[in-house]
Amino acid sequence: MPQFAIIGAGMAGLGAAHRFYQEGFEATIYEKNSHPGGHAATFVKDGFTFDDGPHISFTKNKRLQSLFAQSVGYAYERVKASTNNYWRGYWIKHPAQCNLYGLPTDLVVEILTDFIQRDGNAKISNYQDWLHASFGKTFADTFPMQYTRKFHTTEAAKMDINWLGPRLYQPDLQEILRGALSPSTPDVHYVDHFRYPSQGGFIAFLKLFLEDARIELDREITQIDLRQKSMTFANGKQTHFDHLISSAPLPELISLIKDPPAAVQQAAARLACSSCVLVNVGIDRSDISNAQWTYFYDDDYIFTRLSFPHMLSPHNVPQGAGSIQAEIYYSKKYKPMDRRPDNCIPITIQDLKRCGLVKESDRLLYSESRLVPYANVIFDLERAASLKIVHGYLDEIGIHYAGRYGQWGYHWTDESFLSGEAAAKDILSRLL
Numbered sequence: 001m002p003q004f005a006i007i008g009a010g011m012a013g014l015g016a017a018h019r020f021y022q023e024g025f026e027a028t029i030y031e032k033n034s035h036p037g038g039h040a041a042t043f044v045k046d047g048f049t050f051d052d053g054p055h056i057s058f059t060k061n062k063r064l065q066s067l068f069a070q071s072v073g074y075a076y077e078r079v080k081a082s083t084n085n086y087w088r089g090y091w092i093k094h095p096a097q098c099n100l101y102g103l104p105t106d107l108v109v110e111i112l113t114d115f116i117q118r119d120g121n122a123k124i125s126n127y128q129d130w131l132h133a134s135f136g137k138t139f140a141d142t143f144p145m146q147y148t149r150k151f152h153t154t155e156a157a158k159m160d161i162n163w164l165g166p167r168l169y170q171p172d173l174q175e176i177l178r179g180a181l182s183p184s185t186p187d188v189h190y191v192d193h194f195r196y197p198s199q200g201g202f203i204a205f206l207k208l209f210l211e212d213a214r215i216e217l218d219r220e221i222t223q224i225d226l227r228q229k230s231m232t233f234a235n236g237k238q239t240h241f242d243h244l245i246s247s248a249p250l251p252e253l254i255s256l257i258k259d260p261p262a263a264v265q266q267a268a269a270r271l272a273c274s275s276c277v278l279v280n281v282g283i284d285r286s287d288i289s290n291a292q293w294t295y296f297y298d299d300d301y302i303f304t305r306l307s308f309p310h311m312l313s314p315h316n317v318p319q320g321a322g323s324i325q326a327e328i329y330y331s332k333k334y335k336p337m338d339r340r341p342d343n344c345i346p347i348t349i350q351d352l353k354r355c356g357l358v359k360e361s362d363r364l365l366y367s368e369s370r371l372v373p374y375a376n377v378i379f380d381l382e383r384a385a386s387l388k389i390v391h392g393y394l395d396e397i398g399i400h401y402a403g404r405y406g407q408w409g410y411h412w413t414d415e416s417f418l419s420g421e422a423a424a425k426d427i428l429s430r431l432l
């Protein structure tokens with residue numbers, strides 16, 4: 001039987017292994033961490049459960065819904081999504097564009113005037129153009145362009161719009177007016193309800209796949225030799241493969257390959273991705289927020305987004321406690337890290353108090369920081385052309401790539417899993 005090797009035991013690697021297994025083949029996953037799951041991993045300590053960044057499942061794929069449900073013995077929470085925004089002391093329902101009620105009158109008037117006068121047919125060369133054409137200048141400049149700086153770590157003018165999908169809701173004038181005049185508006189977020197395991201955090205959804213797969217942990221691949229069809233691990237040992245699927249981030253994958261062309265190395269170096277410092281906090285109270293997650297726009301707040309894991313499942317915290325996960329974004333290309341992850345903890349706690357979510361009287365039960373080196377692919381204006389060069393080279397040398405960082409896209413967990421499955425299917429279709 002040919003040797004099928006997979007780099008990475010995240011959603012994509014598990015998707016690939018699952019497909020091989022379903023077709024009657026065995027594949028080996030090599031994972032550099034000492035735990036599986038990649039970004040879908042969960043960490044439990046002192047009774048607090050935190051995922052590697054907030055993770056919920058809102059897949060519409062019935063087969064995956066069913067596999068996730070079977071994994072947890074059908075013990076999952078089905079939660080109605082509730083999201084809000086914090087801007088200069090105002091708490092606004094999400095999405096802000098159709099929930100302007102309560103914002104300063106002058107700002108609302110300017111937003112409405114600009115929306116009515118916007119040039120909806122303007123030429124779109126970048127994300128900033130799209131925002132101005134969709135929402136008008138005042139709203140675009142005040143909310144999404146400011147959020148872009150914090151989340152994508154760069155300017156909207158430097159980004160394309162290939163990642164948008166359903167992410168930014170485009171209301172009509174009536175919806176905007178209604179949301180400016182009334183606090184009560186229909187829910188229009190693209191995530192309406194979501195699922196989350198009752199016990200064990202997000203990774204519990206992957207139990208079936210983890211059982212199917214042959215996974216070797218603590219196996220960091222440091223070199224790929226295409227002529228020998230071999231891979232070297234950090235401990236110097238080697239393994240042979242006939243077919244390889246990688247879910248490692250593309251810049252890292254290229255650096256593992258012996259002597260790639262200079263143009264490919266340069267293209268890989270232009271690919272941008274954010275890093276995320278997670279600050280996980282536990283306090284002795286659960287009534288912290290009404291929303292499961294909140295977007296923060298202000299520059300003087302260190303975090304970009306907060307989520308509340310105890311609202312995903314009550315078993316994510318000790319009884320009576322509440323938990324908060326803060327996301328703070330950096331990127332090598334646009335906003336290099338200016339402090340150690342641990343140094344983000346006191347600033348986060350101070351900012352949580354400043355916006356009123358944590359009170360002076362609350363008892364801090366838990367705090368830690370965690371670095372996610374690859375978080376969100378940045379769709380800057382260099383991405384498409386650079387990606388074409390990198391993917392073209394991998395196609396030429398026969399390395400399959402999958403997942404968020406192999407496809408270099410904005411994949412959710414289900415899409416990453418499906419892309420791993422597609423890579424395995426592609427290999428098998430050529431063999432059989």
Ligand SMILES: Cc1cc2nc3c(=O)[nH]c(=O)nc-3n(C[C@H](O)[C@H](O)[C@H](O)COP(=O)(O)OP(=O)(O)OC[C@H]3O[C@@H](n4cnc5c(N)ncnc54)[C@H](O)[C@@H]3O)c2cc1C
Nearest residue numbers: 008010011012032038039053055056221248403404412413
């Ligand atoms: C902050 C954040 C929040 C998110 N929230 C959601 C959400 O709510 N819902 C949702 O559906 N999706 C969410 N996502 C997206 C989701 O995390 C991804 O789609 C998915 O987990 C990516 O899986 P992957 O297998 O492609 O990559 P990864 O999970 O990164 O897996 C790649 C694996 O490869 C391993 N690896 C890398 N290099 C090597 C090497 N040299 N040798 C061996 N192993 C290696 C890594 O250790 C890793 O385990 C979120 C992502 C982020 C960053």
